[in-house]
Ligand SMILES: Nc1nc2c(ncn2[C@@H]2O[C@H](COP(=O)(O)OP(=O)(O)OP(=O)(O)O)[C@@H](O)[C@H]2O)c(=O)[nH]1
């Protein structure tokens with residue numbers, strides 16, 4: 052396939068709430084462009100994009116997919132994204148790729164949470180966009196009402212350009228009121244066109260002046276102004292359509308081809324090894340620069356790495372350099388995708404989106420370039436994963452393999468990760484939501500034959516003392532032969548919070564011989580690490596060894612270690628012990644209406660509100676301190692409290708005492724489990 056003129060390339064993402072029809076719109080588009088000979092359906096599980104087993108089972112998209120087509124001489128790459136919030140990471144990951152976004156809105160519902168998420172995503176990255184109002188064939192839909200909802204939410208610079216002819220069951224087509232013959236719509240089209248002239252005038256001061264004087268713009272001023280307004284995101288065209296009826300998608304493609312920006316209009320700034328900015332010019336003859344935005348481990352094709360080229364040209368079977376991992380790589384086969392179908396191509400240039408096979412040391416977000424070019428493209432920002440679960444394999448035989456399987460899945464989905472929690476000793480997985488995790492665990496079973504169980508992770512409680520104690524620990528065994536003898540007197544006192552463990556040697560006159568003192572220290576530490584009242588490590592404690600005795604023959608390091616441990620067991624109990632719990636600082640961002648519910652709920656979780664402030668866009672941010680044990684399922688709870696409109700962030704703040712009534716339960720549970728022989 053010949054190198055395409057980059058000015059004739061468009062990179063577009065489809066986004067929006069779950070179920071608005073993104074995947075079916077692509078199905079329609081591919082069919083119209085002659086790339087498929089039949090129209091698949093979600094119900095039959097035979098669409099080009101939703102080809103994964105889980106997608107067919109659940110009838111929704113789960114991972115991003117790529118297709119490309121040639122539309123009237125323009126090559127359009129489209130990325131399909133899942134709408135469900137658990138998979139929002141997919142949209143973020145492709146920010147390196149997209150030069151524009153089409154946000155779909157369901158005409159039966161209007162603006163939804165998923166619309167907002169896509170809109171904010173595009174605003175933040177200043178990506179030009181269009182809005183496709185789908186399902187206008189459905190009963191009780193009204194295009195003008197949907198437009199009003201869109202304008203109320205996002206502003207008047209969202210203007211209808213492709214309008215419906217008829218509605219619901221009588222929807223018979225659409226017309227582009229700028230380029231087409233809109234006479235069937237009569238005065239309605241005239242009014243809509245007037246609105247477009249106004250927003251075009253608003254994009255430029257000189258145009259505005261002229262418009263205010265004469266109330267009109269020349270055809271050329273209007274055409275150029277509209278095109279530029281759309282390609283810079285100042286004007287958002289609204290397109291009416293119905294995927295089911297095959298209406299509106301061709302008009303959408305025309306707008307993508309004629310008005311969306313080409314890759315040359317996007318400047319990318321990388322950093323060199325000295326931390327200086329390097330502007331990447333999209334020159335086909337310049338040095339090759341590309342970024343990886345997905346890594347797939349496919350049982351049939353092996354490892355497939357998706358990337359977008361920003362500059363230069365890469366041929367198949369040629370060498371290049373991964374400046375992120377600082378390794379040399381070889382391109383192998385280069386393919387462009389239409390769903391799962393791979394089309395081999397000889398080379399790729401600026402703006403192209405393609406995939407390579409068999410890369411060894413290349414991961415999500417890496418910069419690919421030529422040897423010696425030590426630059427890095429900006430990192431791809433992903434949302435923080437807030438759902439944590441402890442995981443263990445169902446069968447002991449799988450213990451080694453589970454780590455490997457989880458690694459592979461984290462490689463494919465950068466919003467998923469796993470680690471060993473040193474405090475609790477548990478293996479923990481992190482993800483965006485329960486559905487994502489469920490799907491990943493199913494895939495682990497299917498692909499890697501590893502079955503796992505998950506549970507709410509343990510809280511890293513600790514113990515400490517609030518008072519002082521003076522205790523003796525004596526270990527004496529003299530039954531025949533060589534005996535054991537160790538005797539220590541310890542003073543226990545609280546250390547400041549966060550001060551950890553401190554050992555003081557106050558022995559005078561060698562009542563505990565020098566060589567045994569490290570054993571006392573060690574014995575104390577081991578006993579403290581095991582915990583005394585609840586099985587959690589004792590922290591923030593000063594252990595002062597002030598007296599003891601020994602036996603010339605029977606004393607040993609072991610005997611002194613045991614003696615110290617006995618003293619600790621007794622002493623901690625006498626020194627007014629308590630349990631400490633981690634307290635998190637939580638920042639919750641929600642629409643104003645939810646403020647009362649959220650603060651009330653945080654209070655009921657033993658939270659302490661630190662402050663609230665508006666953060667723009669009708670959102671409020673609430674900061675609070677909450678015990679970690681109360682918010683282990685907060686991601687799920689907040690979603691259900693706010694219908695997915697709330698977000699939150701967490702960071703560790705400090706340890707604090709667990710209230711008596713809760714400590715009692717923790718201790719009782721520990722004792723029960725100890726009696727059962729589990730501790
Ligand atoms: N009546 C009607 N139904 C439609 C239209 N477009 C899509 N649908 C139906 O809406 C459902 C969801 O369509 P999808 O294409 O899977 O939606 P999606 O936006 O890709 O959904 P996610 O991948 O879950 O985000 C399917 O059952 C489609 O047949 C339309 O124009 N009219």
Ligand SMILES: [Mg+2]
Nearest residue numbers: 073074111112
């Ligand atoms: Mg879909």
